[in-house]
Amino acid sequence: MLTRDVSLRPHANDDEPGRPFDERMFNAVVTPHLDDAYRFARWLTGNAADAEDVVQESCLRAMKGLTNFNGHSAKAWLVAIVRNTAFTWMARNRPKALVLTDDLESAERSCADAPRAESPEAELIAKADAALLQKAIAELPATFREALVMREFNDMSYREIAEATGAPVGTVMSRLARARALLIERIGKELS
Amino acid sequence: MSETSNDQRLMMHAALDGELDAAGEIAFERALADDPTLAKEFQRQQALRRALREKFAGEAAPAALRARIEARARPARALSRRDAFSMAASLVLGVGIGGGAMFLGLGERRAPGPGDALVASHRRALLAANPVDIASNDRHNVRPWFDAHIAVSPPTPDLAAQGFPLVGGRIDVIQGAPAPTLVYRYNGHYISVTALPAASAATPAAAPAGYHIVAWRGEGFNYWAISDADQPQLEDFARAFKVAVDSSTPPR
Numbered sequence: 001m002l003t004r005d006v007s008l009r010p011h012a013n014d015d016e017p018g019r020p021f022d023e024r025m026f027n028a029v030v031t032p033h034l035d036d037a038y039r040f041a042r043w044l045t046g047n048a049a050d051a052e053d054v055v056q057e058s059c060l061r062a063m064k065g066l067t068n069f070n071g072h073s074a075k076a077w078l079v080a081i082v083r084n085t086a087f088t089w090m091a092r093n094r095p096k097a098l099v100l101t102d103d104l105e106s107a108e109r110s111c112a113d114a115p116r117a118e119s120p121e122a123e124l125i126a127k128a129d130a131a132l133l134q135k136a137i138a139e140l141p142a143t144f145r146e147a148l149v150m151r152e153f154n155d156m157s158y159r160e161i162a163e164a165t166g167a168p169v170g171t172v173m174s175r176l177a178r179a180r181a182l183l184i185e186r187i188g189k190e191l192s
Numbered sequence: 193m194s195e196t197s198n199d200q201r202l203m204m205h206a207a208l209d210g211e212l213d214a215a216g217e218i219a220f221e222r223a224l225a226d227d228p229t230l231a232k233e234f235q236r237q238q239a240l241r242r243a244l245r246e247k248f249a250g251e252a253a254p255a256a257l258r259a260r261i262e263a264r265a266r267p268a269r270a271l272s273r274r275d276a277f278s279m280a281a282s283l284v285l286g287v288g289i290g291g292g293a294m295f296l297g298l299g300e301r302r303a304p305g306p307g308d309a310l311v312a313s314h315r316r317a318l319l320a321a322n323p324v325d326i327a328s329n330d331r332h333n334v335r336p337w338f339d340a341h342i343a344v345s346p347p348t349p350d351l352a353a354q355g356f357p358l359v360g361g362r363i364d365v366i367q368g369a370p371a372p373t374l375v376y377r378y379n380g381h382y383i384s385v386t387a388l389p390a391a392s393a394a395t396p397a398a399a400p401a402g403y404h405i406v407a408w409r410g411e412g413f414n415y416w417a418i419s420d421a422d423q424p425q426l427e428d429f430a431r432a433f434k435v436a437v438d439s440s441t442p443p444r
Contacts, residue, residue: 026265034261038253052257059261122232122239130247151209152244158211177205184236 022066029074030062036075036154037082043149044086046138050094058085076160079150083164120188128187136186143167144179151176196230204230208237259424307405307416313364313373314384314403314418323382324360324375334361338372346372346387346413349436356383356429376429381421383429387413406430410437 037058041051058081069077137145143165150156150164161176162169200223206212207220224231317323326337331348339345342363350358359375364386373386390412404426406417415433419426 023265031262031265034253034258035250038257039251042251048254052254055253055257056261060264063265119233119236122235125236125239126243128243128247133243133247152241153248153250158206158209173202173205176209177202180205180237180240184240187240 021063025066025069026063029066029069030059030078033075033078034059037078039153040079040146040149041082041086043137043153044083044146045090045094050089054082054086054089057089058082061085073156073160073163075154075156076163079154079156079160080164080166083146119184120192124191125184125187127191132187132190133183136183136190139186140179140182144175144182147172147175148179148183196227196233200227200230201233204234204237208234208241256424263423263427307407309366310364310384310386310416310418311400311403311405313366313386314382315400317362317364317373317375317384318382318420323362323384325362327360329358329360331358334358334374337361338363342370342372344370344372344387346374347410347437347440348374349433349440351376351429351432351436354428354432356432378419378421378425378429381419381425383417383419383421383426385415385417385433387415390414408434410434 034055037055038051041054041058042048045051045054058078061081062078065081137148140148146165147161150161156164158169158172161167161172165172167175203212203216203220203223207217212220224234326334328334328337329352331350335345335348338361348358348361352358356376356378359377359382361375362373363370364373365371366386366388371386371388373384376383376385387410390409403418403420404423406423406426406429408415408430415430417426417430417433419429421429
């Protein structure tokens with residue numbers, strides 16, 4: 001439509017000293033991970049409209065806290081902000097959706113449960129449809145679910161998940177193992 | 193091997209997630225060969241992984257959301273200095289356009305500036321029977337009309353090809369002085385573009401809910417575009433306007 005590109009560089013602010021908002025840094029740190037931020041928020045809030053609100057608010061927080069970025073994983077940093085934002089946002093707007101699990105500690109300590117005798121065959125698991133999987137994921141305890149989502153849908157490494165959640169890598173591993181065991185168990189129950 | 197240990201199970205997950213080093217991979221392959229229970233469980237995990245990846249192909253952030261965030265990142269430079277972002281939900285109202293300055297503002301802590309008068313004029317024009325004093329889609333009619341009435345003739349680009357047909361022009365009174373305002377149409381919306389003398393103040397303006405303002409500095413004029421069209425469309429318009437004006441101005 002346009003015949004040539006127009007630079008979007010804003011006019012320099014020369015009237016006030018101090019550390020200006022670094023647009024380039026924002027575009028390097030935050031913008032590339034918007035899809036991941038949205039995807040994560042989508043799973044956490046359960047719907048698209050809430051996810052948009054959460055991501056928008058998260059990005060405003062990210063703008064404000066850009067200088068706090070430690071330079072490790074930008075994705076983990078942004079996802080951590082989304083995680084915190086989603087939590088407060090849900091508490092404020094969807095208080096009924098927040099389920100706090102008391103016995104998580106013990107659940108986590110038991111690590112990955114040994115698979116049950118009636119564990120479903122791999123072929124059966126492959127048949128699970130989106131609705132079933134979605135429901136099973138939604139019903140996971142929050143810490144298990146976020147680890148699973150970060151790993152499977154945000155393609156984050158154990159270290160990145162640990163960074164984003166503040167949990168040790170060993171805990172991340174056991175949460176993931178536990179989340180997967182629960183999903184498989186659930187699929188087995190539904191489809192057998 | 194009868195019992196699969198917890199450690200082996202964790203190793204299996206690490207293998208699935210590509211977190212094992214070479215030595216770990218070898219150890220895992222050995223364990224897999226020795227332990228049919230572990231091998232079966234690994235198959236189950238791989239099936240689950242495949243099912244998740246197939247059923248939930250990565251959903252991208254909606255384009256509108258991305259556009260909103262990128263638009264906010266642009267003017268945030270001016271805002272962050274004043275910590276205006278302390279209210280997460282605050283609205284950013286102005287967006288800078290290439291090379292020119294940007295003026296933006298929040299609802300509070302500012303004196304009324306030309307922006308307020310411009311918004312008021314735009315709204316009043318929408319309420320009137322006709323949003324223009326001279327109705328013409330021909331810029332060669334509109335420009336001389338301004339010249340004849342207020343001895344000012346701002347650039348009047350033809351943007352019909354870009355989706356913004358010219359509707360006409362009107363004269364607003366901004367801070368006690370007459371100011372030429374061009375009116376363009378975008379789908380069902382009107383866009384008012386007022387050209388103020390370049391020396392005019394650039395006070396940030398808060399658009400009332402439902403309206404958007406984009407301001408930029410051009411050759412000889414400061415431009416203010418006001419509309420109830422969405423912010424991205426208004427920015428597109430401002431960009432198109434600027435490109436058209438720049439390319440029609442002979443280089444000096």
